[in-house]
Amino acid sequence: MTTTPILMYHALSPARTHRFQRWTLSGERLRDHLAFLRHTGYRSVTVAELLDCHGRGGPAPGDRLVALTFDDGYADFHAVALPLLVRFGLTATLFVPAGCVGGRSAWMEHEGEGDRPVLSWAALAEVADCGIEIGAHSYTHPEMDRLRAPELARQAARPKAELEDHLGVLISDFAYPYGRYDRRVRDAVAAAGYRGACTMNSWAATAGSHPLELPRTPIFHDTDTASLVARLAGARRPARRAALRAKHAAESWAQTRRGRPAES
Numbered sequence: 001m002t003t004t005p006i007l008m009y010h011a012l013s014p015a016r017t018h019r020f021q022r023w024t025l026s027g028e029r030l031r032d033h034l035a036f037l038r039h040t041g042y043r044s045v046t047v048a049e050l051l052d053c054h055g056r057g058g059p060a061p062g063d064r065l066v067a068l069t070f071d072d073g074y075a076d077f078h079a080v081a082l083p084l085l086v087r088f089g090l091t092a093t094l095f096v097p098a099g100c101v102g103g104r105s106a107w108m109e110h111e112g113e114g115d116r117p118v119l120s121w122a123a124l125a126e127v128a129d130c131g132i133e134i135g136a137h138s139y140t141h142p143e144m145d146r147l148r149a150p151e152l153a154r155q156a157a158r159p160k161a162e163l164e165d166h167l168g169v170l171i172s173d174f175a176y177p178y179g180r181y182d183r184r185v186r187d188a189v190a191a192a193g194y195r196g197a198c199t200m201n202s203w204a205a206t207a208g209s210h211p212l213e214l215p216r217t218p219i220f221h222d223t224d225t226a227s228l229v230a231r232l233a234g235a236r237r238p239a240r241r242a243a244l245r246a247k248h249a250a251e252s253w254a255q256t257r258r259g260r261p262a263e264s
Contacts, residue, residue: 002059003204004050005235006067007033008216012080015221017112022220027080032225034088042066044090046133047173051196051211058207066232067205068092069198069216071137071175072105073124075117082127094127095137095175095198098159101166107141107177121166128167135173136160136194143178144185152185156192173197174212186212204235 012030015021037044042064045053050067059065068085070077073096085092100106101124105116119127128134136159138144144155156174163171172195176185179200189197190212201215209215217235219228 099139
């Protein structure tokens with residue numbers, strides 16, 4: 001079965017704390033990634049376009065698709081990623097916590113990174129005008145599997161409504177904050193009207209992937225081009241995908257057995 005890697009990026013400006021460093025990437029490394037993808041025949045698609053492709057049975061053999069996703073809506077996406085994507089003729093999906101637009105990354109206060117600026121509505125509109133897909137990343141970036149039903153429904157539905165109202169575009173895809181989700185969270189996202197949702201399950205997507213549980217390959221601060229090549233290859237290996245699925249299932253079962261406390 002033909003696979004498509006979905007790469008997951010976060011911040012593109014230096015970390016202030018050691019704890020957050022792994023989730024940052026320099027602009028030079030992003031440029032090298034995009035140059036490699038462009039010059040080795042990859043064709044980038046948005047998450048929505050990938051789901052359209054899956055609906056047609058998946059990519060044709062030999063069609064080298066890749067989906068680039070960026071979480072959290074940091075202002076450095078507009079400053080660093082957008083010009084590079086335009087330069088290399090690539091597209092991406094940007095997942096935004098709508099309640100933080102024009103503000104700061106308050107969800108990361110405990111990591112010492114709560115002052116990272118989030119894109120303004122004007123900057124988001126420019127991003128969308130460049131053909132980048134905008135997706136929702138909840139409203140305020142909580143661990144959604146810890147929420148009671150009313151707040152869970154709000155965190156799923158409100159960002160879609162606000163992003164669509166401000167930007168005038170359809171918001172059809174979601175990314176689970178921290179990668180945390182369970183069946184209850186997935187159902188709330190479906191009920192809010194999203195077509196697809198991205199996880200942090202680290203293997204490549206196929207036409208058989210559940211549209212609300214799309215796996216992604218994380219990119220870390222030390223992912224140079226050689227590491228990227230290895231990650232692209234590893235995500236495709238059937239044995240690796242099977243092992244990671246089994247690990248994810250075991251972790252999910254253990255979490256259910258422990259019974260995570262709910263927050264209001």
